[in-house]
Amino acid sequence: MYKEVVVINEKEHKSKGVKSLNHFLYAKDLNSCMVTLDEFYESCKTYPILFSKNDEGWFALALFGLEDKNIFVNKDGEWKKDCYIPAYVRRYPFVYVKTDKELLLGIDKNQLVKKTKTNKR
Numbered sequence: 038m039y040k041e042v043v044v045i046n047e048k049e050h051k052s053k054g055v056k057s058l059n060h061f062l063y064a065k066d067l068n069s070c071m072v073t074l075d076e077f078y079e080s081c082k083t084y085p086i087l088f089s090k091n092d093e094g095w096f097a098l099a100l101f102g103l104e105d106k107n108i109f110v111n112k113d114g115e116w117k118k119d120c121y122i123p124a125y126v127r128r129y130p131f132v133y134v135k136t137d138k139e140l141l142l143g144i145d146k147n148q149l150v151k152k153t154k155t156n157k158r
């Protein structure tokens with residue numbers, strides 16, 4: 038889903054904005070994503086919740102499909118009606134980047150655009 042993540046930096050990104058997204062095509066190949074405990078109640082109504090472990094410990098995943106296919110996103114980028122959309126998907130293009138010392142806010146660089154007078158905020 039994320040192609041090129043960069044840490045948001047005031048100097049470098051001062052004149053940048055974020056593309057407006059009104060679709061979920063960026064998640065069409067996402068077959069699962071992490072969900073938090075707070076999301077279990079809504080997630081389990083639609084998706085199987087899987088548990089896995091890495092070097093940092095256990096985590097939960099909502100399963101959207103198999104073999105890099107999300108069966109909840111149609112060809113127009115619409116998420117299947119009345120299905121919960123996990124926070125990991127909703128927060129795109131933003132993501133946290135973990136360093137040795139801290140957690141920083143990152144963004145998919147491909148979603149940045151140069152600010153204009155009409156989109157300046």
